Amino acid sequence: MGKRKTGFRKSMHKPKKHLQNSDERKPYTDIIKENEKFIQYYKTQKVCKDEEYDEFITSLKTDLPATFRITGSKGEAKKMLEIVQGQFIKDCLKQEESEQKPNIFSLPWYPDKLAWQMELTRKDIRRCEAYYKLHNFLISETEHGTISRQETVSMIPPLVLDVQSHHKILDMCAAPGSKTAQLLELLHAQGDPIPTGYVIANDVDNKRCYMLVHQAKRLNSPCVAVINHDSAVLPNLYESLPDGSTQQVSFDRILCDVPCSGDGTLRKNPDIWMKWTPANALNLHGIQYRILKRGIELLKVGGRIVYSTCSINPVENESVIHRILSELGDSVELVDVKEMLPGLKYSKGMETWLVGSRNLEFYKSFDDVDEKWRTTIRPQMFPPAEGEKSKFKLDKCIRILPHQQNTGAFFVAVLRKIAPLNKIEKSLKPEEVTEETDNNTNKRINEDNLPQNQRKKRRKDGYREDPFVFFNQEEKVWDDIKSFYQVDSSFDSTCLLTRCHVGKKKNIYLTSSAVRDLVLQNQGNIKFINTGVKAFVRCDNKNMKCAFRIANDGLESIYPFIGEDRKVIIPKEDLITLLLNNDPMHSPQINTLSEGVQNRVANLSPGSCVLIYTEKIEGIDEPLILHLSGWRGTTSLRCYTTQHSTVHLLRLLGGDISKYDINKFKKIEEENTEHKEEIVMDEKEAENDEIIDMH
Numbered sequence: 001m002g003k004r005k006t007g008f009r010k011s012m013h014k015p016k017k018h019l020q021n022s023d024e025r026k027p028y029t030d031i032i033k034e035n036e037k038f039i040q041y042y043k044t045q046k047v048c049k050d051e052e053y054d055e056f057i058t059s060l061k062t063d064l065p066a067t068f069r070i071t072g073s074k075g076e077a078k079k080m081l082e083i084v085q086g087q088f089i090k091d092c093l094k095q096e097e098s099e100q101k102p103n104i105f106s107l108p109w110y111p112d113k114l115a116w117q118m119e120l121t122r123k124d125i126r127r128c129e130a131y132y133k134l135h136n137f138l139i140s141e142t143e144h145g146t147i148s149r150q151e152t153v154s155m156i157p158p159l160v161l162d163v164q165s166h167h168k169i170l171d172m173c174a175a176p177g178s179k180t181a182q183l184l185e186l187l188h189a190q191g192d193p194i195p196t197g198y199v200i201a202n203d204v205d206n207k208r209c210y211m212l213v214h215q216a217k218r219l220n221s222p223c224v225a226v227i228n229h230d231s232a233v234l235p236n237l238y239e240s241l242p243d244g245s246t247q248q249v250s251f252d253r254i255l256c257d258v259p260c261s262g263d264g265t266l267r268k269n270p271d272i273w274m275k276w277t278p279a280n281a282l283n284l285h286g287i288q289y290r291i292l293k294r295g296i297e298l299l300k301v302g303g304r305i306v307y308s309t310c311s312i313n314p315v316e317n318e319s320v321i322h323r324i325l326s327e328l329g330d331s332v333e334l335v336d337v338k339e340m341l342p343g344l345k346y347s348k349g350m351e352t353w354l355v356g357s358r359n360l361e362f363y364k365s366f367d368d369v370d371e372k373w374r375t376t377i378r379p380q381m382f383p384p385a386e387g388e389k390s391k392f393k394l395d396k397c398i399r400i401l402p403h404q405q406n407t408g409a410f411f412v413a414v415l416r417k418i419a420p421l422n423k424i425e426k427s428l429k430p431e432e433v434t435e436e437t438d439n440n441t442n443k444r445i446n447e448d449n450l451p452q453n454q455r456k457k458r459r460k461d462g463y464r465e466d467p468f469v470f471f472n473q474e475e476k477v478w479d480d481i482k483s484f485y486q487v488d489s490s491f492d493s494t495c496l497l498t499r500c501h502v503g504k505k506k507n508i509y510l511t512s513s514a515v516r517d518l519v520l521q522n523q524g525n526i527k528f529i530n531t532g533v534k535a536f537v538r539c540d541n542k543n544m545k546c547a548f549r550i551a552n553d554g555l556e557s558i559y560p561f562i563g564e565d566r567k568v569i570i571p572k573e574d575l576i577t578l579l580l581n582n583d584p585m586h587s588p589q590i591n592t593l594s595e596g597v598q599n600r601v602a603n604l605s606p607g608s609c610v611l612i613y614t615e616k617i618e619g620i621d622e623p624l625i626l627h628l629s630g631w632r633g634t635t636s637l638r639c640y641t642t643q644h645s646t647v648h649l650l651r652l653l654g655g656d657i658s659k660y661d662i663n664k665f666k667k668i669e670e671e672n673t674e675h676k677e678e679i680v681m682d683e684k685e686a687e688n689d690e691i692i693d694m695h
């Protein structure tokens with residue numbers, strides 16, 4: 001008797017993911033957006049005028065509008081702006097049955113019209129079939145890195161930090177990283193391929209550090225490193241000086257976007273309605289203060305630090321700033337940044353507030369506080385005395401409330417360091433530092449200059465990260481790369497690194513020389529999670545004289561150093577052809593491309609190359625310039641792009657993206673039908689099997 005075939009495939013028994021009726025997560029629609037304590041607390045705190053209070057609360061109960069920021073080089077950003085302002089987005093917003101289409105507008109206070117808000121929530125965009133093209137647009141452009149979907153108010157802190165390309169920037173509480181990404185954009189805004197400044201992005205939560213890595217990666221910057229520390233006790237960082245000694249890094253700019261109760265995000269996170277209690281703010285005040293204080297210690301005199309929270313509570317906001325100014329007032333002052341935010345509606349910082357206990361007993365001063373609350377309510381949480389208000393100028397802080405312009409709630413304070421902290425700075429230097437200082441100069445001795453046997457092994461075991469292994473002058477693989485790509489002698493190959501000590505090098509990453517120095521000087525004390533942009537990828541292709549191809553990620557940084565021989569100018573039509581056919585098995589044949597390209601590649605030896613596309617854009621001097629990693633095969637030419645980048649590039653060039661612009665609603669419908677058909681088929685097969693068996 002033959003073996004019985006069941007005919008039932010595994011897939012039949014396992015419901016497809018989208019068909020599963022999962023009740024693991026409570027839908028946000030089931031959350032009751034009420035909390036008596038919350039309503040009473042903020043009414044008592046007078047966070048807005050009495051006549052606005054109902055509007056304030058009502059606004060907190062509605063979903064947030066979707067917003068995004070355009071990023072990228074000037075030419076690319078201008079082209080994206082044309083798309084956002086043009087017919088494409090107009091069509092995306094059109095609802096077939098309705099005559100009314102939601103509005104989309106640029107935020108007046110964000111420079112160059114780069115930030116946009118829609119009269120649609122993220123949920124609307126995700127759930128409504130009419131917006132599937134808009135949704136696809138937002139996803140592919142976000143993944144490619146040309147837009148960042150970021151909440152309106154969250155764009156303010158990096159903006160008022162006033163970043164320039166030479167700034168050393170520290171982002172103290174950086175994960176998941178939307179502000180880090182914005183800081184990187186601002187660092188690269190002038191178009192330098194490798195800015196001299198950098199961003200050190202820190203978070204205490206190891207897992208969240210990887211979200212940060214993902215965010216930073218989208219920006220393809222060689223000037224960022226992700227580290228993992230409690231920023232309240234972040235060790236000093238050191239940098240080399242030209243004479244070989246080292247000195248402590250003083251940051252030009254610091255972002256201190258501290259952990260907070262998050263009640264300003266109620267519109268996005270409605271579950272906070274059920275969890276909210278005044279105790280959260282009381283518990284967070286201490287760590288918020290310590291993080292800000294450590295930030296000020298690490299800041300250069302003349303530098304700027306931005307303190308921000310997504311909390312409405314003065315105990316987490318003005319109270320922290322007041323405490324800092326009371327202690328360090330000779331060294332820091334609040335900065336008025338009104339001029340940097342034209343058209344933004346906000347309330348001035350509060351100069352007086354009450355401190356409320358867990359059960360809503362409100363106190364004007366610590367002397368009145370009931371004994372039982374004195375461990376949670378601290379004397380430093382109270383506002384300045386009546387006669388001292390003008391000394392602190394807390395009204396320079398910025399409070400954004402949700403009803404003012406349909407956003408989340410937010411608090412921002414900008415501080416400038418005007419003098420060193422003296423005693424405090426000295427007392428907080430970690431022990432390792434003094435241990436190794438040169439007595440005469442008070443500078444730390446550069447360990448790299450010491451003989452190997454005198455270097456102290458500082459790395460603690462247990463870091464999960466792969467090592468950061470920088471090339472030395474004699475790096476073997478470099479000779480081939482250098483000669484194949486005719487890399488200019490000004491390129492510093494010691495800024496290239498791999499993540500393995502032994503074995504074949506797979507990916508080669510690039511950092512700026514300042515970031516390289518930071519890693520080398522500090523990897524004993526600082527837990528580096530990630531750094532470097534991918535510059536070269538191993539591809540052992542017999543046809544190529546060099547084992548590494550150029551990666552798109554780091555191409556902008558290495559482009560100026562690559563010799564002309566491996567660069568191919570490509571016209572629009574050919575680039576569109578390559579993008580539409582970027583399956584490596586079916587790359588376009590060279591003889592199907594334009595004559596210009598055929599002539600250009602005739603003498604180009606097989607292997608990796610850079611494809612260059614330029615286009616004049618009306619209204620700006622800077623053209624759109626695209627540099628893409630390409631491959632000259634024996635008879636074909638291809639372009640390396642991920643699917644999201646392919647869609648982005650085709651969109652920029654006006655190519656046909658229909659094959660990628662999938663209507664997921666239709667697809668699900670089809671899959672459901674297919675699934676039903678599959679079941680019928682499987683049942684038929686099973687019946688046949690029965691028949692076969694019976695005979």
Ligand SMILES: C[S@@+](CC[C@H](N)C(=O)[O-])C[C@H]1O[C@@H](n2cnc3c(N)ncnc32)[C@H](O)[C@@H]1O
Nearest residue numbers: 173174175176177178179204205230231257259
């Ligand atoms: C408000 S979120 C930061 C949001 C982030 N700046 C952004 O724009 O995406 C606060 C972050 O602080 C981190 N955090 C909490 N305590 C910290 C500490 N002591 N040191 C460093 N990070 C801390 C949390 O893990 C969280 O990721």
